[in-house]
Amino acid sequence: MPHDKLNLPVKICAVCQRPFNWRKKWARDWHQVRYCSERCRRAAKQAPSANG
Structure with missing residues (x-):
């Protein structure tokens, strides 16, 4: 069974701005x-809000 990890969806983290790939545990909530x-x-919750 070949694994094709090159075609997984990618997002940019809202905190560290690094790209991260889809994971099976996120399948329902991607x-x-x-x-x-x-x-x-956790870092996002501790940072002061820019919206007020």
Whole structure:
């Protein structure tokens, strides 16, 4: 069974601005995923909001 990892969707992390690839655990929620890791998700919550 060949694995074709070159054609996976890619997004840019909202915190670290690094690209990250689709993961199977995100299959149902890919449209909502914004962060590459739990560390970036926590950092986003701790940063002061720019919206007020």
